[in-house]
Amino acid sequence: MLKHLAGRLAxxxxxxxxxxxxxxxxxxxxxxxxxxxxxxxATEADRQLLIQxxxxxxxxxxxxxxxxxxxxxxxxxxxxxxxxxxxxELVLSRLPASLSLAGVALAFTxxxxxxxxxxxxxxxxxxxxxxxxxxxxxxxxAPSFWLGIMLIYVFAVHLGWLPTSxxxxxxxxxxxxxxxxxxxxxxxxxLVRASMLEALSSEYVKLARIKGLSEWSVVLRHALGxxxxxxxxxxxxxxxxxxxxxxxxxxxxxxxGIGRLAYESIMARDFPVIQTVVLVITAFFILxxxxxxxxxxxxxxxxxxxx
Amino acid sequence: xxxxxxxxxxxxxxxGKHPEAPSILDRVSLDLMxxxxxxxxxxxxxxxxxxxxxxLRLNSPRLAAGTTGQILWQGRDVQKxxxxxxxxxxxxxxxxxxxxxxxxxxxxxxxxxxxxEALRRSGKRNLSAAAExxxxxxxxxSPADRLRAYPHQMSGGMRQRIVSAIGLAQDPNLLICDxxxxxxxxxxxxxxxxxxxxxxxxxxMAMLFITxxxxxxxxxxxxxxxxxxxxxxETGPVAEIFARPAHPYTRALLASVPSTRHxxxxxxxxxxxxxxxxxxxxxCPFHPRCAAATDQCQSVPPRAEIRPGHVxxxxxxxxxxxxxx
Numbered sequence: 001m002l003k004h005l006a007g008r009l010a011x012x013x014x015x016x017x018x019x020x021x022x023x024x025x026x027x028x029x030x031x032x033x034x035x036x037x038x039x040x041x042a043t044e045a046d047r048q049l050l051i052q053x054x055x056x057x058x059x060x061x062x063x064x065x066x067x068x069x070x071x072x073x074x075x076x077x078x079x080x081x082x083x084x085x086x087x088x089e090l091v092l093s094r095l096p097a098s099l100s101l102a103g104v105a106l107a108f109t110x111x112x113x114x115x116x117x118x119x120x121x122x123x124x125x126x127x128x129x130x131x132x133x134x135x136x137x138x139x140x141x142a143p144s145f146w147l148g149i150m151l152i153y154v155f156a157v158h159l160g161w162l163p164t165s166x167x168x169x170x171x172x173x174x175x176x177x178x179x180x181x182x183x184x185x186x187x188x189x190x191l192v193r194a195s196m197l198e199a200l201s202s203e204y205v206k207l208a209r210i211k212g213l214s215e216w217s218v219v220l221r222h223a224l225g226x227x228x229x230x231x232x233x234x235x236x237x238x239x240x241x242x243x244x245x246x247x248x249x250x251x252x253x254x255x256x257g258i259g260r261l262a263y264e265s266i267m268a269r270d271f272p273v274i275q276t277v278v279l280v281i282t283a284f285f286i287l288x289x290x291x292x293x294x295x296x297x298x299x300x301x302x303x304x305x306x307x
Numbered sequence: 308x309x310x311x312x313x314x315x316x317x318x319x320x321x322x323g324k325h326p327e328a329p330s331i332l333d334r335v336s337l338d339l340m341x342x343x344x345x346x347x348x349x350x351x352x353x354x355x356x357x358x359x360x361x362x363l364r365l366n367s368p369r370l371a372a373g374t375t376g377q378i379l380w381q382g383r384d385v386q387k388x389x390x391x392x393x394x395x396x397x398x399x400x401x402x403x404x405x406x407x408x409x410x411x412x413x414x415x416x417x418x419x420x421x422x423x424e425a426l427r428r429s430g431k432r433n434l435s436a437a438a439e440x441x442x443x444x445x446x447x448x449s450p451a452d453r454l455r456a457y458p459h460q461m462s463g464g465m466r467q468r469i470v471s472a473i474g475l476a477q478d479p480n481l482l483i484c485d486x487x488x489x490x491x492x493x494x495x496x497x498x499x500x501x502x503x504x505x506x507x508x509x510x511x512m513a514m515l516f517i518t519x520x521x522x523x524x525x526x527x528x529x530x531x532x533x534x535x536x537x538x539x540x541e542t543g544p545v546a547e548i549f550a551r552p553a554h555p556y557t558r559a560l561l562a563s564v565p566s567t568r569h570x571x572x573x574x575x576x577x578x579x580x581x582x583x584x585x586x587x588x589x590x591c592p593f594h595p596r597c598a599a600a601t602d603q604c605q606s607v608p609p610r611a612e613i614r615p616g617h618v619x620x621x622x623x624x625x626x627x628x629x630x631x632x
Contacts, residue, residue: 206411
């Protein structure tokens with residue numbers, strides 16, 4: 001089991017290093033950093049000086065290792081925008097807003113998705129099941145930019161129940177979290193419904209009924225545990241959906257997180273910040289998958305033996 | 308005469324509520340006495356598992372909706388019981404061992420949790436000790452360690468013994484065994500049958516033994532009912548049926564069992580395929596494959612008791628002693 005974990009950790013590190021290489025190469029391929037940093041009135045001498053300062057005259061591999069060395073020390077360069085802020089500090093300052101929004105969205109989608117999925121499975125073929133399935137279909141087909149604007153229109157502008165946008169108390173979370181989570185909610189609901197139906201028709205559930213257990217015990221103690229395994233499998237993917245979805249949702253709701261920062265820095269061609277955002281997101285992504293692996297070990301005894 | 312423990316009368320199970328829906332079981336009747344072991348023999352698809360499941364009302368909702376007839380457990384109709392009454396019967400009075408030991412234990416729960424869950428319902432006080440004793444009874448070595456183990460860490464034979472321990476945990480009066488040896492190796496099958504026979508004696512219970520294997524019937528059953536295409540075609544004491552099978556289907560089945568008493572030979576086969584549900588012939592279901600069939604067989608055959616306890620549904624019973632050659 002420890003060996004299994006050590007292996008996963010090594011894989012995670014390799015993935016992170018590879019990602020840094022991709023990001024480095026992309027930043028050298030797309031656009032000229034010197035042109036971005038220099039003002040319009042700069043001379044050729046200024047240009048040469050900057051190239052030397054940045055080390056751009058050295059071979060590519062040397063430049064990569066410099067980049068990697070700096071990154072390891074937390075130096076990702078400065079934002080090219082007027083403030084010249086430290087890129088990493090800028091990203092980290094936006095991180096709490098994003099994490100809290102993704103956390104709220106993930107928590108509500110998990111709780112509600114499992115509830116709805118179980119409800120649909122045990123009422124299979126009834127009106128309740130049909131309603132849940134329609135909701136899930138809608139949730140997976142509505143694009144989030146449209147959904148966000150519609151929610152703002154109905155609940156903030158028309159009814160005035162909730163703030164239109166911005167960052168603040170609990171009320172500010174409702175609409176963006178709903179927008180961010182609806183797709184995942186629908187996905188979890190469908191996943192739980194399908195795996196619950198499979199579990200309910202399994203032999204071990206039959207044996208649980210033969211024992212004379214109540215329907216609640218059968219569903220909660222025997223079927224549910226097994227039907228959550230596929231949900232855990234997809235947790236990494238759900239987390240990724242939340243982060244990539246954050247770019248759109250945070251922009252629509254003027255949420256001061258890294259999603260909106262990514263959007264702003266792309267619009268401003270702020271390469272150091274883009275690089276940092278992508279690396280930080282990658283790091284979180286890898287971390288999420290590591291947590292999924294740990295959850296797996298906790299929930300499925302067959303995995304413990306395999307590791 | 309004592310009252311039967313289980314009495315099934317004209318049990319018909321259709322796929323859905325519609326009266327014309329295809330039937331899996333067709334007017335099946337049987338009695339089971341206390342302490343008796345009845346073998347239910349038939350090919351795959353003859354409806355024997357559906358019959359076993361019907362007794363505990365474990366069929367899918369569609370089949371449950373299409374169920375008519377009576378299943379009397381100690382005089383009470385199982386079909387009319389409330390969910391609560393039914394739960395009290397399940398496990399405590401009637402229990403069941405399923406066919407596939409690899410699938411019938413919950414993969415994410417330890418053996419101990421699954422066993423104690425059944426023991427708790429019987430009101431046993433020291434659950435850990437009771438669980439160890441239950442495993443020891445089914446010959447599981449070092450039961451205390453096994454209670455902490457998970458199903459995937461065990462062999463098929465061991466899992467099936469654990470399933471039997473769970474089935475017996477509440478000391479039922481009837482144990483339904485749905486092909487419990489089919490998924491096991493031949494040597495393990497034999498051991499498991501020996502174990503079941505010992506458990507039956509120790510718990511003083513009746514058994515409904517569903518199988519397609521006449522060898523298993525000979526080893527463990529008192530009486531046998533032969534099923535074909537959703538009907539019981541012949542019933543009788545095991546010795547009687549083996550010595551004087553009268554229904555052409557039973558005779559053909561017995562003739563196709565390999566024997567060690569004779570030199571190896573080419574086994575006779577029954578020509579054709581058993582009819583699919585929804586495509587069953589009128590009258591005697593076996594007539595399209597039967598060598599003795601006449602036009603008469605297109606209508607429902609009469610039921611007759613040709614010897615004490617030996618009942619069959621056939622127009623042309625063959626009352627010649629069976630030569631198992």
